[in-house]
Amino acid sequence: MAAAVVTGLGVVSPHGQDARAMFEALMQGHSAVRPVLPEQPKPVVAATCEFNPADWFTLLQLNGVDRVSQLAVAAASLALKDAGLAELPQDTTRVGVYVGCGMGGAASLEAAYASGARSGRVSPLTVPAFMPNAPAAHVAMRHGVHGPVLTYSVACASSAVALAEAAKAIRAGEVDIAIAGGSEALVVPGVVLAWQALMTLAAPQPGHEARACRPFDVNRNGFVLGEGAAFLVLEAEGHARARGATPLAALAGSATNCDATHLTKPDAAGQAAALRGALRQAGLSPSDVGYCNAHGTATKAGDVVEAQALREAFGTAVADLRVSSTKALHGHLLGATGALEAVVTVLALAGRRLPPNAHCEQPDSQCALNLVLQPNHAAPGLQAAVSSSFAFGGTNCVLAFTRA
Amino acid sequence: MSSLEELKSIIQAKFGLEPAAIDEHASIREQGLDSLALAELLFEIEDRLHIDLPNDDPNIDTLTQLAALVDRVRAEKAASSA
DSSP: OOOEEEEEEEEEBTTBSOHHHHHHHHHTTOOOOEEEOTTSSSOEEEEOOOOOGGGTOOHHHHTTOOHHHHHHHHHHHHHHHHTTOSSOOSOGGGEEEEEEOSSSOHHHHHHHHHHHHHHSOOOTTHHHHHOTTHHHHHHHHHHTOOSOEEEEOOGGGHHHHHHHHHHHHHHTTSOSEEEEEEEEOOOSHHHHHHHHHTTOBOOOOTTOGGGOOOTTBTTOOOBOEEOEEEEEEEEEHHHHHHTTOOOSEEEEEEEEEEOOSOSSOOOHHHHHHHHHHHHHHHTOOGGGEEEEEOOOOOOHHHHHHHHHHHHHHHGGGGGGOEEEOTHHHHOBOGGGHHHHHHHHHHHHHHHTEEOOOTTOSSBOGGGOOEEOOSSSEEOTTOOEEEEEEEOTTSEEEEEEEEOO | OOSHHHHHHHHHHHHOOOGGGOOTTSBSGGGTOOHHHHHHHHHHHHHHHTOOOOSOOTTOOBHHHHHHHHHHHHHHHHHHHO
């Protein structure tokens, strides 16, 4: 069975379009969260991307292409370039695209509602712009990918699931190369109102907006929305070595399951089972794993449940497991968050450095974990790391990476 | 008055195609505007010129033909409101 290795990384993130520069910004604890949409009735903070579509598309190409697809095309192209695969091998049926996306083209849908209500007229390209599999299709068209081109819409676990399924396809010999990741762009007025109505967003303090999201802090009060896209090039190890590529890490195992208890309430037993399953598939014991990039959304209930799940799954080894949620700094990218955090986890593993769990001034004793509280933390013995994504709908997905 | 120049300027603003680069007697589809782009173009023309174009006219292939259709619709609109 072929091992799935990571050979390229690409992001369009709130911290820019260079994966390694983004990692350095996270290492220093720089927050990309800031006030947005000032015309909204209630204050909004989010981590959005500076992105110029003209860098990637002509005006003619942009026709009917929602921002969510634009970000995906850019991040996937950057990942392929990073992997030395700007030109794909000749047999493009052996290449697949696996994309996580929670909502699809939110801006196009919202524009259609607005213009429909105003004039009864809607852009004829609204449907192809907002359909959730548009990002994957645009990535495939841009690079001429003729293998499986698939979309996973599993809320906050979407792109973690996409990566897990891509690695399975590589192990099963279905593809040699998988362009796998996620994209989300829903920081638009109507969708933001909907998130605010759900009462899960952090309440920002005026003047301290960048520190609004405080995972595992006793005074945490919710997450902040993020947008962006992140892609990893996964490759069969033999294929990568044969073309002289140097793997950054291996995606050694994963587990996906469902709590089947409640649509939005997390469940420690399900999360712990996913953590154990990922370690088992990767052939790791808890003491082998030195870092967990936590789901850590900073909701009151969620962080407690996640800490409980980590204690259940890791047992006594949880004392040596370093944990951080980088969502404090890049926000919650929803369908893209699993992939973005996978990029962070791969770079942490490759460089043996751990990004901080920022804005946690007073760790909550109810979620006692060995948090990385200082920036720029070195982890010289690091061999393996996990990245967790737990979704509305009850789906849990854990990815286990090992050093290449 | 022909709408041709207006259509060219709409195409330039919407798709970035220079007016001089457009052959108004050749097939629009063969000049880079696929069926999706064409649908968007018709919508944009209706929006900017405040007219309703007939839904499916299979005879429209060139910009000259499209301009003639727009001229006719404008003339009918002017006549009916006169």
